[in-house]
Amino acid sequence: MTEALPIKNQHRKLSRIKILQRAIFITIGALLMATGLEIFLVPNHVIDGGVTGVSIMLSSITGIELGIFLFILNLPFVYLGYKQIGKTFAISTIYGIIVLSLFATLFHPVPAFTDDILLATIFGGMFLGVGVGLVIRNGGALDGTEILAIVINKKTPFSVGQIVMFINLFILSAAGFVFSWDRAMYSILAYVVAVKAIDIVVDGLEETKSVWIISDHARDIGDTINDRLGRGVTYLQGEGAFTGDDKMVIFCIINRLEESKLTTIVEDIDPSAFLAIADIAEVRGGRFKKRNIH
Incomplete structure (x- = not known):
């Protein structure tokens, strides 16, 4: 009994360190995603896929800050993630979304780094993809679309990747009506760059x-x-x-x-x-x- 206590305490200490490490990486991931959105993509009317893309369009139409929509629209998917994936995932995800919303609100007044639409699309997609990848590697998510895709995947023969692509096809196409069709095409490019960045960080998009x-x-x-x-x-x-x-x-x-x-x-x-x-x-x-x- 006397030898078991130090080992138990050591495991508890390691667990706290891992939780802190996970929180730090999720914070960095949310920071990078907010940078890609508010510093590169949003000022140039380029969107991302998923809930983030819908949030950008609603923010542009209503004038309400992006961070508010990112938080509100993702909440139902966080609950879905809690029911289907687990408590740890839900906590990591809600923390990431809160930090993302705060950073997006903080960065909103900051002017865009570049007015070059191509540079903004590429670098915005890279920042966004690396940020999302870091969060996924640490057991969370920053967009509810993938959680929804996992749930749909359980009841259909389609893969998670196919479902996400199908959903985003409609969301990215909607950018043509909200902004312009050339911005919709740039949005597709930003999405592709982001997916490739996630691929590198997460070491594969396999489900x-x-x-x-x-x-x-x-x-x-x-x-x-x-x-x-x-x-x-x-x-x-x-x-x-x-x-x-x-x-x-x-x-x-x-x-x-x-x-x-x-x-x-x-x-x-x-x-x-x-x-x-x-x-x-x-x-x-x-x-x-x-x-x-x-």
């Missing part, structure tokens, strides 16, 4: 990832993944080539928004566990669709 875990606490980790993520796991029997010891291996499939939470689960239960995560191009058959967690 699914395979996970391999080797641990002496495999049952505890597997049960927790099942309970907290709603993902089924498969236990495999393995043998260490060097030691000859029997090992239990966990295999499961997750989506990229769940990666941060799964990593936290494994580190909390067994910090010395072997964890390998790889991108998957396609998943078919089986029971990949997660069950709902009440």
Whole structure:
């Protein structure tokens, strides 16, 4: 008992450090996205996709600051994320959206860095994409469209990427009616640049990832993944080539928004566990669709 307390306290301390680290990166991500929006895209009447794009157009039409629409329109999707993905994701997302809204409001009076529409589109898309990528890597989101796409994906044969692209096709086209058709085309360019930037930061836009875990606490980790993520796991029997010891291996499939939470689960239960995560191009058959967690 006397040896367990320092280890428990150490784990608690590491957990606080990780929470602080996650908050810092989400703050930086929101700052970068606000910079891309208010310093580059919005002053030049170029929009992004998703809820952000709708917010920009509503802000332009009504004269109300962008930050207010970013906060209000994303709230329903945060609740949806809480119900479908989990509490940690919802907290990270609501924090990111609040910080994004504050920075967007703060930067609103700042003049645009450039009046060159092409430079504004490219650099705005880069800032926005890197910011969103940082937030996704740390277990959150800054736009509700992807959360909605994940929910729709559970009930349709379409991938998350296809659903997001379909939704954004209408949103980006609407920019032609609100601003002008050349601005709509620049908006599509900004969206493409942002997606490529996210691709670099997140290391892939694949919706699914395979996970391999080797641990002496495999049952505890597997049960927790099942309970907290709603993902089924498969236990495999393995043998260490060097030691000859029997090992239990966990295999499961997750989506990229769940990666941060799964990593936290494994580190909390067994910090010395072997964890390998790889991108998957396609998943078919089986029971990949997660069950709902009440």
